[in-house]
Amino acid sequence: MQSHSSNPDQRPDHRQGQSLAQRLANPTRFMELSAKLLPAFAGAATAVILYGLFLVFFNSPADYQQGETVRIMYIHVPSAWLSMMAYGLVAVSSFGLLVFRHPLADVSAKAAVPIGAAFTFLALLTGSLWGKPMWGTYWVWDARLTSVLVLFFLYLGLMALRSSLEDETLAAKLTAVLALVGVTLLPIIKFSVNWWNTLHQPSTGFTTSIDPSMRWPLWIMAIGFSLLFFAMHMKGMRNEVLRRRVKALRLADVARRESAPDPVAAE
Amino acid sequence: MNNFLTLIARDLKLAVREGGAIGTALGFFLLVVAMMPLGLGPDLKLLTRIAPGILWIALLLAALLSLGRIFESDADDGALDVMATSPMPLELVAAAKAAAHWISTGIPLALLAPVLGILLNLDIAAYPALIATMLAGTPAVSFIGAIGAALTLKARRGGLLLALVVLPLYIPTLIFGISAVSAVTLNMGAQSGAFLSSFLILIAISLASVVLGPLAAAAALRIQMQ
Amino acid sequence: MQLVAENLVIERGGRVIVSGVSLAVQSGEALLLTGANGAGKTTLLRALAGFLPLLSGAVRLEPADDDKPLAEAVHAIGHANAVKAHLTVKENLLFWARFLGGEAGAAARTDAALNAFALTELEEFPASYLSAGQKRRLGLARLVAAPRPIWLLDEPTVSLDAASTASLAAIVNAHTRGGGMVIAATHLPLGLERTREFRLQRGGKAA
Numbered sequence: 219m220q221s222h223s224s225n226p227d228q229r230p231d232h233r234q235g236q237s238l239a240q241r242l243a244n245p246t247r248f249m250e251l252s253a254k255l256l257p258a259f260a261g262a263a264t265a266v267i268l269y270g271l272f273l274v275f276f277n278s279p280a281d282y283q284q285g286e287t288v289r290i291m292y293i294h295v296p297s298a299w300l301s302m303m304a305y306g307l308v309a310v311s312s313f314g315l316l317v318f319r320h321p322l323a324d325v326s327a328k329a330a331v332p333i334g335a336a337f338t339f340l341a342l343l344t345g346s347l348w349g350k351p352m353w354g355t356y357w358v359w360d361a362r363l364t365s366v367l368v369l370f371f372l373y374l375g376l377m378a379l380r381s382s383l384e385d386e387t388l389a390a391k392l393t394a395v396l397a398l399v400g401v402t403l404l405p406i407i408k409f410s411v412n413w414w415n416t417l418h419q420p421s422t423g424f425t426t427s428i429d430p431s432m433r434w435p436l437w438i439m440a441i442g443f444s445l446l447f448f449a450m451h452m453k454g455m456r457n458e459v460l461r462r463r464v465k466a467l468r469l470a471d472v473a474r475r476e477s478a479p480d481p482v483a484a485e
Numbered sequence: 486m487n488n489f490l491t492l493i494a495r496d497l498k499l500a501v502r503e504g505g506a507i508g509t510a511l512g513f514f515l516l517v518v519a520m521m522p523l524g525l526g527p528d529l530k531l532l533t534r535i536a537p538g539i540l541w542i543a544l545l546l547a548a549l550l551s552l553g554r555i556f557e558s559d560a561d562d563g564a565l566d567v568m569a570t571s572p573m574p575l576e577l578v579a580a581a582k583a584a585a586h587w588i589s590t591g592i593p594l595a596l597l598a599p600v601l602g603i604l605l606n607l608d609i610a611a612y613p614a615l616i617a618t619m620l621a622g623t624p625a626v627s628f629i630g631a632i633g634a635a636l637t638l639k640a641r642r643g644g645l646l647l648a649l650v651v652l653p654l655y656i657p658t659l660i661f662g663i664s665a666v667s668a669v670t671l672n673m674g675a676q677s678g679a680f681l682s683s684f685l686i687l688i689a690i691s692l693a694s695v696v697l698g699p700l701a702a703a704a705a706l707r708i709q710m711q
Numbered sequence: 712m713q714l715v716a717e718n719l720v721i722e723r724g725g726r727v728i729v730s731g732v733s734l735a736v737q738s739g740e741a742l743l744l745t746g747a748n749g750a751g752k753t754t755l756l757r758a759l760a761g762f763l764p765l766l767s768g769a770v771r772l773e774p775a776d777d778d779k780p781l782a783e784a785v786h787a788i789g790h791a792n793a794v795k796a797h798l799t800v801k802e803n804l805l806f807w808a809r810f811l812g813g814e815a816g817a818a819a820r821t822d823a824a825l826n827a828f829a830l831t832e833l834e835e836f837p838a839s840y841l842s843a844g845q846k847r848r849l850g851l852a853r854l855v856a857a858p859r860p861i862w863l864l865d866e867p868t869v870s871l872d873a874a875s876t877a878s879l880a881a882i883v884n885a886h887t888r889g890g891g892m893v894i895a896a897t898h899l900p901l902g903l904e905r906t907r908e909f910r911l912q913r914g915g916k917a918a
Contacts, residue, residue: 316704368653368656371649371652371653372653374649375649375650375653378646378649378650379636379637379640379646379650382637382640382641382642382643382646383639383640383641384641385639387711387723388639388708388709388711391708392636392705392708392709395632395636395701395704395705395708396632396636396650398701399632399654399697399701400653400654402697403654403657403697406657406690406693407653407654407656407657409657410656410657410660410661410686411656411660413660413661413664414660414664417664469726473726476913487809487813487814488809488810491806491809491810492810495798495806498798498802499795499797499798502797502798503797558795561791562791562792562793562794562795563789563790563791563792563793564791564793564795566760566762566787566789566791566793567787567793567807567811567853568810569760569761569762569782570760570761570782570783570785570786570787570811571783571810571811572779572783572813573810710762710763711723711762711763711764
């Protein structure tokens, strides 16, 4: 094909034949929908987490080995789970931006990164607090902790790259490329960290079988944290959409002020 | 293919004529390795044990310093734009430039490593393994590094950002590079088996990055051309 | 042969720079792109070269050549010269002659281009020794070193003196006389033959 042309699917005014995802990707529709959904998500997250905390503190046993420390797990495990899910969301959004050019894909990726980083940090923090009584030290180079630490570095890289590029469109696309590179390499990194760990510490004695009495509160907390994540993500996306609208208005203002005929145009 | 070799030859010629870059990377490599005993104490047993790790980490840092060079000058003087109008796809342009970086920086660093091993009391028997792993692992350093170099081309604080973006991606290379050399120096049980498995995985990582690196780097370059 | 651009809309950094521009250049014709600073001349030229994604519209060569993408029929001369200070003048040009035009006859094309831009005397010197005007000529010499039908020139006369500008005009005229196409963004009347003016207004609309 000897031409370069735009993909007709990405023209702004093609309303017909849009998929559900495309209609949801319309920023105006998103703002309408999220305005209704956000209070519901936030309320549900609060209720479920409060119920979960009640179960954790008053209705679950202390571990026969770990004692009361085991209650840290109810924060730690959902945070660790969300740290990965958020990265998955960033990767999917990045793919959506680069391949389908959804107008909301970058908004979603941008909003998810700091929240994901925060949960990753929480997972590291709670892991290390739990480690002090268990291992006698705040940090051990356990395979999981190390993997989560690397994930945290990947989040930091994404935030640093975005913040150091002036042009927002450029920043969005380059960050998306990095996110996809990260998600491609993540399994290899995880595999190599596990290999490294077994090489140096043949057994950590860290088992994961959970007593059924602990499983239910853990599930409740995981659901509550996920709802919290979605509420925060939605709020983050709304902020970003609003920020972009303000920016667009101000740019339009600059353009209007410039449109008055000026001497240079007479060249 | 002709264009591919033409581009590699040109980049190598430029690397030699500009001179400073390779020398700086080698000097940095030497300095980091020489600082280690000053920080850790002159205990030769300890140094022998951690020599593979020190050499690999110092090599990564030295290579990191020179990564920016891969695309920088061609982006600044408009050569990348012109290359985009050539019959050669940008992926191959990125691959040729990463390959030139490997030849001009990766190979000299790998060949300097045994000399620095002397400073760390590295067992002579480990030298073949050290050179082999470094030659096998440095393509990953150049080709993954090319991704970072392409991503940070127009960024403020490019150099520091490059380190932040690329170093986590080097973890697999680092782990298997060190474990292959350690398998020889520490005389771990079934020595040849332990070396070989790490070494083969290291080669696999390098091959994978030779494919992934140019794809991602070219995507990043195209975005920045806009 | 003609180059056709239809209804181009180009956005950069969230702003529409070129909106709804259509143009066509016939074989043997030179189009002079004029307009104030910020009217979108550079953006339009870069889009024609295929560097920028189009929000809508299309650029194509008629009749289409199915073997080659449009980018390979185009010489894009931008503000930067793509000249390497550490290579000699000849090495610089020979690289582009090979890279853009293939191995066959690259040396002869390089010599012809050096001659056309009065650089033969300087061919053994490193490009770092050249003045700004000489570097510009070396950048422009790509046009002759690798034959391509469409020349996209963005302010080609920057740093050129009167004599060099005149010889550039002669080279461009020879190109159009031979059936080539030229689109040039320039503020100077180059002394080109067979030209048509295409004016861009602020806001990237055709005037």
